[in-house]
Amino acid sequence: MAKTKTKFYCTECGYESPKWYGKCPGCQSWNSMVEETVSSGVKTQGMSGMNSSLFQGTTKPQSIVDIEGGQEPRVDTKIGELNRVLGGGVVPGSLILVGGDPGIGKSTLLLQTSHSLAASGLKVLYISGEESVKQTKLRAERLGALSAQLYVLCESNMEQIEQSIEQIAPDFLVIDSIQTVYQPDVTSAPGSVSQVRECTARFMRLAKNGGIAIVLVGHVTKEGAIAGPRMLEHMVDCVLYFEGERHHTYRILRAVKNRFGSTNEMGIFEMREQGLDEVTNPSELFLSERAMGVSGTTVVASMEGTRPVLVEIQALVATTHFPSPRRMGTGIDYNRLNLIIAVLEKRMGLYMQTQDAYVNVAGGVRLDEPAVDLAIAVSIASSVQDKPTRPYDAVFGEIGLTGEVRAVARAEQRVKEAQKLGFKRVILPEKSLKGWKHPKGIELIGVETVSQALKAALE
Structure with a gap:
């Protein structure tokens, strides 16, 4: 029988301790330690997350001037405000994290983006761990986002998701949300530090090895920060925040981290019954x-x-x-x-x-x-x-x-x-x-x- 033990993790820096601290010894943050129950008898040989190589095959150091290859062309999302924030479009093989308050329009924005990319000929897979496929289709019908190249799946098991990705071979993947996805080999509950860290590492590997642009939707805390370990934001290539006042119809998309572009850009949308519309002249x-x-x-x-x-x-x-x-x-x-x-x-x-x-x-x-x-x-x-x-x-x-x-x-x-x-x-x-x-x-x-x-x- 597997033994279980309790550990405490810092959500800011990932510091691990057998006991709780009011102030994290690693990053000096207050009230950032969360409790997790870990089973010491679970086999983890098959895990390919944090404890395995990011890229397939063996590599050796190379001179930077001898490395072949140039800048990959970005994928136009057909949504000008989103392209502006991303730095000109989606980079193939990138891992993007989108956070925002509940009901602000994250799923709406990504479903519209998925439809635009699918309409342009790309194969898109939208995986939801919060809605059934029928509910997702109802939302897509309201937004006018029905496309034959847009595939929908309701799943939260990481192994099943990987099988679906291998079967569909999408160019663009949306995970809504990362807090609902779980790895069966990890004993903690979905949304815990270990689960989020392990699943994000697997998605990062899928993005880099397969050239798939992956977007992860992240929940936020009551303070407005993305829920889960701070390591989550360090692992991804781009962190976007979708924000706005509930008393206003417009929404603002900002980049707080972008390895492929500027973090000073801002995209503005207006929420309407048919979905999000771009605001090309925000001054007016x-x-x-x-x-x-x-x-x-x-x-x-x-x-x-x-x-x-x-x-x-x-x-x-x-x-x-x-x-x-x-x-x-x-x-x-x-x-x-x-x-x-x-x-x-x-x-x-x-x-x-x-x-x-x-x-x-x-x-x-x-x-x-x-x-x-x-x-x-x-x-x-x-x-x-x-x-x-x-x-x-x-x-x-x-x-x-x-x-x-x-x-x-x-x-x-x-x-x-x-x-x-x-x-x-x-x-x-x-x-x-x-x-x-x-x-x-x-x-x-x-x-x-x-x-x-x-x-x-x-x-």
Whole structure:
């Protein structure tokens, strides 16, 4: 009879211990140790996961200049926003992890992608461990995603999945989700650290040896991180997060890891009854409900990867009824907000010790580049003085602690996007005006300090 013993694993770094720790000795993370029951008598000779070679055959070291082969052509998914985030398309043999909140649209996006690839002549296998094949077909009928080259399977046994892959020989494979797949040789429950690690290693081997592009759907924790060991994100080639507010119809796809492209790109979709539609001009979407002539609002020209996006920054400053004023920011970094308020108090003389400050990025978008600093400062000052900015002004620039406005990258693209949407003036750093040809029909106001920017915006 097999003996069982209890082990504890760190979900962040994979550290293994016979006893529980509140703080992981390996990575110093708090409350990251999870319990697993392991059977010491189970045979594992047939396992081909973590304990076997990644590539078939024997290899020897080679000089990098002598290695034959070039860049493999990417596979066009026919979904422009997804191609943008992936770096131009799906790389054959890549392993991609997609995470997101329940009901956000992960399965919808991947089923539409599967249909697009199948319609282009590729053989696609969609394996679901959460829905029956009839339920998957109902979803496909609603999305208009029926194709003869799209195969569907309801299975969670890793060995059965491998047999199906060998039988179908797909070019593109979707696993929905990795937390439902289990390896019979591993005694722990599906979704445990051992199961996720072993099954992911097997899928990685299938992708690399067979040239199959594999997408794994991952559950997320209540904190928003992908459930399971941190090693899962290290093993895959690309990690995508599908996010959005439930009160809005659009969704945002971001890459936080991409071995074959940039991690600064963002794809925007709108959820409709027939599925997800691409949003090719997000600036129009984010500014569609903007109120004119109201204090505390400013439009910022931000960059999401290579794409300029115009978004409205809203600020509300009101008298506080508490000893310590509140500072709240939605869609921006909280520490950055406090820094900007400190600069406004010290360098501009705005007294805010008895006032609450609330800043919001309209539309639920999150902006984390320093170029939004100046727009935040203008919005706060506009609310404090109750003076609205001009309705067709756009602002961007980074603020330093001495009150200077620093240059930011890609000023030309930001200005052209503002001009395309009908803006008449752009307030930007003085140093960002150099090195490019200024377009006609739009006024560019270069500023060196926050004081100059507020004077130009609120005059």
